[in-house]
Amino acid sequence: xxxxxxxxxxxxxxxxxxxxxxxxxxxxxxxxxxxxxxxxxxxxxxxxxxxxxxxxxxxxxxxxxxxxxxxxxxxxxxxxxxxxxxxxxxxxxxxxxxxxxxxxxxxxxxxxxxxxxxxxxxxxxxxxxxxxxxxxxxxxxxxxxxxxxxxxxxxxxxxxxxxxxxxxxxxxxxxxxxxxxxxxxxxxxxxxxxxxxxxxxxxxxxxxxxxxxxxxxxxxxxxxxxxxxxxxxxxxxxxxxxxxxxxxxxxxxxxxxxxxxxxxxxxxxxxxxxxxxxxxxxxxxxxxxxxxxxxxxx
Amino acid sequence: xxxxxxxxxxxxxxxxxxxxxxxxxxxxxxxxxxxxxxxxxxxxxxxxxxxxxxxxxxxxxxxxxxxxxxxxxxxxxxxxxxxxxxxxxxxxxxxxxxxxxxxxxxxxxxxxxxxxxxxxxxxxxxxxxxxxxxxxxxxxxxxxxxxxxxxxxxxxxxxxxxxxxxxxxxxxxxxxxxxxxxxxxxxxxxxxxxxxxxxxxxxxxxxxxxxxxxxxxxxxx
Numbered sequence: 001x002x003x004x005x006x007x008x009x010x011x012x013x014x015x016x017x018x019x020x021x022x023x024x025x026x027x028x029x030x031x032x033x034x035x036x037x038x039x040x041x042x043x044x045x046x047x048x049x050x051x052x053x054x055x056x057x058x059x060x061x062x063x064x065x066x067x068x069x070x071x072x073x074x075x076x077x078x079x080x081x082x083x084x085x086x087x088x089x090x091x092x093x094x095x096x097x098x099x100x101x102x103x104x105x106x107x108x109x110x111x112x113x114x115x116x117x118x119x120x121x122x123x124x125x126x127x128x129x130x131x132x133x134x135x136x137x138x139x140x141x142x143x144x145x146x147x148x149x150x151x152x153x154x155x156x157x158x159x160x161x162x163x164x165x166x167x168x169x170x171x172x173x174x175x176x177x178x179x180x181x182x183x184x185x186x187x188x189x190x191x192x193x194x195x196x197x198x199x200x201x202x203x204x205x206x207x208x209x210x211x212x213x214x215x216x217x218x219x220x221x222x223x224x225x226x227x228x229x230x231x232x233x234x235x236x237x238x239x240x241x242x243x244x245x246x247x248x249x250x251x252x253x254x255x256x257x258x259x260x261x262x263x264x265x266x267x268x269x270x271x272x273x274x275x276x277x278x279x280x281x282x283x284x285x286x287x288x289x290x291x292x293x294x295x296x297x298x
Numbered sequence: 299x300x301x302x303x304x305x306x307x308x309x310x311x312x313x314x315x316x317x318x319x320x321x322x323x324x325x326x327x328x329x330x331x332x333x334x335x336x337x338x339x340x341x342x343x344x345x346x347x348x349x350x351x352x353x354x355x356x357x358x359x360x361x362x363x364x365x366x367x368x369x370x371x372x373x374x375x376x377x378x379x380x381x382x383x384x385x386x387x388x389x390x391x392x393x394x395x396x397x398x399x400x401x402x403x404x405x406x407x408x409x410x411x412x413x414x415x416x417x418x419x420x421x422x423x424x425x426x427x428x429x430x431x432x433x434x435x436x437x438x439x440x441x442x443x444x445x446x447x448x449x450x451x452x453x454x455x456x457x458x459x460x461x462x463x464x465x466x467x468x469x470x471x472x473x474x475x476x477x478x479x480x481x482x483x484x485x486x487x488x489x490x491x492x493x494x495x496x497x498x499x500x501x502x503x504x505x506x507x508x509x510x511x512x513x514x515x516x517x518x519x
Contacts, residue, residue: 089419120425131420135438135516145424148434179518197424 039100040065040232041086041201046095046107048081055081056092057256063201066230070243070264073253074279079236082253083203086234087125088116099200123201124194128210130186132178138165138189139174142196150197157196164192168222184215188222195226202226202233209238240283244268252276302486309477309487313470313494320469321498325456328391332398332455333448339403340410341432354403361400367461369393374465390462398455405447409440442513449506453499460495470494 039062046059056078063069071079084090086097092107103118105111132141142161146152152160165171168188178186187207194202204223208216220242227233227246237243243250243264250267252260252275260273271277342354361369374389384392413436421431463472474491478484 087423089422117425117427120423125419125423127416127420129416131414131416133417133420133435135442144434145426148430149425177516179516193424 037064037066039063040067041100042096042098043082043086044096046082046085046092046097048078048085048090048092055256056085059095059253059256059258061086061234061251061258063232063234064248066232067248068227068232068246069234070247070250071234071236071253072238072240072243072250072279073259077253078256079253080205083125083205083234083236086119086201087123087203088119089125091116122199123203124197124199125203125205126187126190126194126207128206130178130183130190130210132186132189132193134178137175137177138170138181141178141189142193145193145197161192161196164195165189168192182215183211184218187211187215187219191219191222191226200232202231204233204235204237206236206238238283240268240280252279254279302483305481305483306486306490309474309481309490310494312477313474313487313491316468316473317470317494317498320462320467320472321456321459324387324390324394324459324462324467324469325452328394328459329398329452329455331391331395333402335395335399336402336406339399340406343403343407344410358400358403361397366393366397366458367464369397370461370465386462386465386467389465390459390467394455394459394462397458398451402448402451405444405451406440409444410436412443413439442510442517445506445510445513449502449509453502456498456502457495 041061041063043059043061046056046061047054048056059078059082061069061082071082073079081090085092091111094107096104096106097119098104099119099122102122103115105115105119133144136144139158139161142164143152143154143157146157146160147154162171162174165174168191170185170188170192173181173185173189178189181189191207207223208219211219216239220239223233223235224242224246235243235247245264247264249261250264251258252267252271252273254275260267260271260276267276268280271280339354339357342350343358345351345354370390370393373393374384374386377384377389410432417435417439418428418431421435422428426434459467459469460471462469463475466472471491474487478487481487
């Protein structure tokens with residue numbers, strides 16, 4: 001139902017070139033000969049309510065290949081819900097998500113399980129609370145997805161996992177249990193677990209918010225390196241310095257809508273929206289309470 | 299007094315053999331089947347489908363709300379009147395399995411609920427189906443939590459199997475009863491039977507400790 005696109009043709013807001021990848025007849029899984037900055041993921045009109053609480057009121061999001069999109073905004077603004085929707089952990093009440101060469105979901109109708117799995121096949125999530133499997137060693141955590149789900153032969157999975165662990169400086173921890181690691185190490189394993197799935201899109205949900213301040217840097221460094229290597233990612237974070245350095249596009253969300261979006265230089269230096277300016281003031285000068293309400297008085 | 303000691307020694311081994319060939323196999327078989335049943339019932343109870351969870355609720359309620367002895371008698375003495383005649387051993391295993399299924403279901407349900415939701419999500423996000431996530435991620439962690447309460451259930455079961463003597467299963471207590479009736483030394487023999495049950499349970503408790511230690515290896519001490 002959701003794969004065969006009858007709903008989309010009636011949607012005038014969509015551009016034709018984005019739909020070409022889903023044209024029936026082509027092999028949806030074949031690597032397409034698209035240019036490097038082609039659109040990887042398009043979300044349109046995503047809405048979600050929990051009970052009476054409307055968390056997302058029509059969110060549009062476009063992620064290009066190799067692009068780093070950073071979502072910022074006050075807590076409760078819906079950033080995490082956007083991210084979870086992209087990974088199929090939440091099912092939006094309305095809207096569409098199109099993954100290039102993959103599933104095309106219209107949430108107006110009930111979503112088939114298979115389409116939700118297809119969404120997860122293409123993205124991998126790094127959680128705020130790492131969510132490592134405590135009963136498995138580091139290496140077991142990393143190869144669980146490749147071996148159990150993707151049916152990669154175990155020796156190959158172990159070799160790839162070891163190389164990834166080596167890259168983030170955790171080669172000597174491969175046989176440790178998660179509780180034996182520091183918070184920063186745990187989160188780096190969480191990142192490696194996501195990378196091992198070879199996703200097309202990495203999703204980071206406040207990856208450093210649960211860490212002690214002195215451990216934040218080592219995790220951000222890894223994420224920054226991945227961004228520089230050309231991984232496509234959507235990052236929810238409160239680390240504005242990171243956003244400034246690594247982001248191609250910054251989205252400021254508040255109250256379930258995207259208030260403002262643009263290049264980091266524009267958002268951080270001359271935001272056009274009052275709400276964005278106040279949010280940035282609050283984060284950059286947390287103690288200066290007067291300044292946050294009336295920036296002109298300082 | 300010397301006679302009493304003599305009888306104690308002579309009857310010790312036969313009663314132990316009764317335990318090893320009756321009590322323990324009966325308890326192990328019933329516990330194994332009961333656990334499988336309990337897992338199924340726990341999952342049904344957690345189901346969002348209200349009919350399914352209602353059935354599980356009803357089953358647990360009946361099992362916990364009626365005496366084990368009555369359940370045993372219904373199966374062994376009652377079922378023949380509707381044409382189902384079962385031997386003592388199958389009757390006992392069915393009754394005890396159903397009983398374990400009811401009690402352990404609640405233990406397993408609580409253990410599954412004790413695993414943080416993020417663990418399910420981490421499983422989903424690496425592409426697992428709910429079934430795979432349950433098997434690979436959730437149950438191994440739930441197992442650790444449920445060992446102490448399930449050990450309780452098992453030790454209770456070992457002692458409850460003495461009820462099977464009433465439907466003619468030859469187990470520890472039935473051997474003891476026969477010796478007591480034959481010798482007339484009721485006090486001595488029944489105390490001896492109690493002692494042997496206790497010894498069995500001591501062994502089981504140490505098994506529990508070993509299992510807990512093994513399952514705790516991934517938890518910060």
